[in-house]
Amino acid sequence: MNYHFIKRSLISQNLRQFLCQQGFSKTQLKQLQYHNGHVYVNHKRRYWNYQLRPNDEIIVTLPQEQGSDQILPQQGTLDVLYEDDNYLFVNKPAGIASLPAKGLNSPTMANLVKAYLQNAQLNDVIHLVSRLDRDTSGILTFAKNAYAHHLIDQQFRTQSIAKEYLALLEGNFAKQQGEIKLAIGVDPHNHNLRCVDANGKFAWTKYQVVQQFDNFAQVRVQLITGRTHQIRVHFAALGHPLLGDQAYGGATDLIQRQALHCCRFRFFDPIQDQTLTVKAPLAPDLQMIVSKKLSATE
CATH class of the missing domain: 3.30.2350.10 (Pseudouridine synthase)
Known part of the structure; x- marks a missing residue:
C-alpha cells in the first residue's frame, strides 16, 4: 500500500517529524525502516533526518503485514456498507461474534472478512477497529492496514467519532x-x-x-x-x-x-481529508x- 503526501507547510521539518505529523506512530516508523517499508522524497530514498522543503513529494510504501494463523478464512455472506482502500464497514447480523474466541468453532465476522479480503487479493490481516457483542447487530469497522487502524483508533481518544x-x-x-x-x-x-x-x-x-x-x-x-x-x-x-x-x-x-x-458511524478520515458517515438499516427482527x-x- 502506497501513501502520497506533499509538504505544504513552510515550517521547518525533517522527514521523521513530517511523518509523525501525518499520524505514523514510532512503531510504524520502525517497521518502515526494518521490515522492508520504503520512504521516498521526490523519488529518492532518504533518511529520517532529511530536511524537507515546501512542495516536496513524499511517498510511503508500507511493509507487508503478517496475518494471524488464529483467524482462518471462511466463506460466507458479507453485507458491505462502505469500502475504500483503507476501511471496510460491514453490517453484522446478531448471533455471530466479532472475533474468534477459545472454544468457539462457529464462523465469526473476522473469519468472513479474511476470506473476503483474500478473494479480492488484498492484504488479509484483520484490523478490527471496535467490536460488537455477539448478539448486537449493526456496523462493524475494519481497517485494511496498521496505519489506517492507528489513524482511526486515535480518534476514539478525542471523541471525534x-x-x-x-x-x-x-x-x-x-x-x-x-x-x-x-x-x-x-x-x-x-x-x-x-x-x-x-x-x-x-x-x-x-x-x-x-x-x-x-x-x-x-x-x-x-x-x-x-x-x-x-x-x-x-x-x-x-x-x-x-x-x-x-x-x-x-x-x-x-x-x-x-x-x-x-446504526450510524461517523469519523474524520485524514487520508481522504473528509468526514465519512456510514449507516446500517435497523435489523429485520427489531424492525418487525x-x-x-x-x-x-x-
Whole structure:
C-alpha cells in the first residue's frame, strides 16, 4: 500500500517529524525502516533526518503485514456498507461474534472478512477497529492496514467519532432525551458482565427517545465513552433494560437477544481529508417488533 503526501507547510521539518505529523506512530516508523517499508522524497530514498522543503513529494510504501494463523478464512455472506482502500464497514447480523474466541468453532465476522479480503487479493490481516457483542447487530469497522487502524483508533481518544445505536428499551421514559454518567466496573459475581461501580471507569451515554410505545421505547443512543456493555449496563441501572437482554434483566417475550443495533458511524478520515458517515438499516427482527407495534396503534 502506497501513501502520497506533499509538504505544504513552510515550517521547518525533517522527514521523521513530517511523518509523525501525518499520524505514523514510532512503531510504524520502525517497521518502515526494518521490515522492508520504503520512504521516498521526490523519488529518492532518504533518511529520517532529511530536511524537507515546501512542495516536496513524499511517498510511503508500507511493509507487508503478517496475518494471524488464529483467524482462518471462511466463506460466507458479507453485507458491505462502505469500502475504500483503507476501511471496510460491514453490517453484522446478531448471533455471530466479532472475533474468534477459545472454544468457539462457529464462523465469526473476522473469519468472513479474511476470506473476503483474500478473494479480492488484498492484504488479509484483520484490523478490527471496535467490536460488537455477539448478539448486537449493526456496523462493524475494519481497517485494511496498521496505519489506517492507528489513524482511526486515535480518534476514539478525542471523541471525534460519533457512534450511534438504536435500542428497544423496556418501560416508559419520563424524559424524551437525557444523559447517563455512571462509572462501570466488572461485576464481582460474574466477570463476564459489568455493573455500575463508583470505583469503575467513567462512562457517558446520551439518548433520545424516537418512539414511545405502551411497554417499551425505541431510543437513539450515542456513546461518548466506549466501555464494555455500556448501553446495557446504563439503561438497566435506570430501570430500562434492553428487550431480550436476560443478563441485565430484560424480558425475552418479544425477542431472544438484546435489542441493540449500531446504526450510524461517523469519523474524520485524514487520508481522504473528509468526514465519512456510514449507516446500517435497523435489523429485520427489531424492525418487525417496531412495525407490529405501529400497526397495532393505527
